[in-house]
């Protein structure tokens with residue numbers, strides 16, 4: 001069987017810190033390859049390899065880096081495969097620097113980040129994503145994680161969990177545009193219903209008073225859970241660490257419902273060529289929009305362009 005998960009680190013000094021990810025993948029027999037590919041020191045090699053992954057049969061990437069941790073983000077920009085970031089702990093800032101530079105991706109290019117040093121969670125998430133359409137591996141994962149019940153069905157379906165009307169609508173509209181026509185909103189406790197519906201990914205909304213909710217859902221299922229934190233204003237410094245305390249889950253950053261939808265579609269796309277084509281087209285449209293803006297800026301010059309922006 002070809003490797004399904006690529007694990008890349010920014011330095012070989014990261015390798016001993018993510019050993020638990022290797023152990024998890026080995027325990028459920030999901031084959032993986034490990035590489036040292038730095039976003040900064042070997043950018044061409046990291047980008048080039050990222051572009052090859054889909055064609056080589058990989059389903060998901062884990063990217064671990066510390067400090068100015070751009071490896072997961074740069075990799076996300078170069079592949080349509082879901083990328084899970086592991087922010088490595090740092091001495092001076094305890095890894096909060098790594099976490100923020102991994103998780104706070106711009107709209108359109110999501111990375112799913114686990115918490116600081118949470119290699120084990122990344123291993124489970126990667127295994128679960130690699131197995132969305134593989135009942136045998138799902139059965140192994142469920143047995144190891146102690147999740148009850150037979151392996152549920154799996155189809156191009158994304159479940160949204162929690163009461164968040166506007167972001168849910170936004171995410172569902174985008175999912176439809178990305179070829180995932182089947183979506184539904186569930187009460188957060190309705191995990192069995194989400195499983196019965198055949199979900200390939202769950203988007204779990206979390207607000208300041210419900211930060212543990214995505215992890216509570218994730219504890220009861222092997223469907224990959226995407227934590228989608230929402231906050232109306234400034235958040236305390238422990239907001240994201242608390243959200244990511246338990247797992248397995250990955251978060252797309254604060255107030256990014258569209259990235260939650262895209263990340264969910266990317267997970268579905270690993271088992272659905274139709275959705276994959278839509279995700280690719282969406283990426284291309286995004287790039288064209290930015291290129292058009294740049295061309296306009298070059299032709300108009302900065303003063304006229306800024307004046308146009310202020311109108």
Ligand code: RP5
Pocket residue numbers: 009010011012013014038064065066067088
């Ligand atoms: C990052 O800088 C790496 O991912 C690592 O976490 C950190 C230190 O790297 P080394 O100086 O040990 O190579 O790029």
